Amino acid sequence: GESVGLHLPTLSVQEGDNSIINCAYSNSASDYFIWYKQESGKGPQFIIDIRSNMDKRQGQRVTVLLNKTVKHLSLQIAATQPGDSAVYFCAEAGGTSYGKLTFGQGTILTVHP
Amino acid sequence: GAGVSQTPSNKVTEKGKYVELRCDPISGHTALYWYRQSLGQGPEFLIYFQGTGAADDSGLPNDRFFAVRPEGSVSTLKIQRTERGDSAVYLCASSLHGSGNTIYFGEGSWLTVV
Numbered sequence: 350g351e352s353v354g355l356h357l358p359t360l361s362v363q364e365g366d367n368s369i370i371n372c373a374y375s376n377s378a379s380d381y382f383i384w385y386k387q388e389s390g391k392g393p394q395f396i397i398d399i400r401s402n403m404d405k406r407q408g409q410r411v412t413v414l415l416n417k418t419v420k421h422l423s424l425q426i427a428a429t430q431p432g433d434s435a436v437y438f439c440a441e442a443g444g445t446s447y448g449k450l451t452f453g454q455g456t457i458l459t460v461h462p
Numbered sequence: 463g464a465g466v467s468q469t470p471s472n473k474v475t476e477k478g479k480y481v482e483l484r485c486d487p488i489s490g491h492t493a494l495y496w497y498r499q500s501l502g503q504g505p506e507f508l509i510y511f512q513g514t515g516a517a518d519d520s521g522l523p524n525d526r527f528f529a530v531r532p533e534g535s536v537s538t539l540k541i542q543r544t545e546r547g548d549s550a551v552y553l554c555a556s557s558l559h560g561s562g563n564t565i566y567f568g569e570g571s572w573l574t575v576v
Contacts, residue, residue: 440504
């Protein structure tokens, strides 16, 4: 079936570095994409979203890039901090199923002081 | 609080027992969702309510799982004849409406079936 996957299951960076987390999606009908951060023992926390009519969107210290040609999504975190350490999930939805998010497996981001 | 509230936060039950998990969405949110997350995996969709009605229940794994939202606010996920494979975190989420609005998650109810 359709799925969303992540290229890298783990990512380790030094505090202050920029982080890039990647995600591939396979459902060409998807037109809404979201990044969530999940800390241990907690629920997913919304970070940023993007719709398919955009290729870039910026938030506070985060940027999401969408490449529809190759069905690729990335999350860039600037000046990564130890508090950014968590599992990051991309999710996609679209068509008539905006409430039915399909999540990838997740990338573990570890930020070393 | 202002977020999605779920109770209980932890539940241990014996195989074969009946379990209810409760979700109180963000005030004013008409759309409510249930997801299930196993260790090391991303959340998996179970069911989505728009108001009182289930708009999409295609993720419910079998007829032991049932969810209600009788007044369009609080929802209860009900699991009958629990099995060890039902052990997971059950996440509730809500959004202002169902069409592409930001979906906010609660902290989850950790269910362990022994």
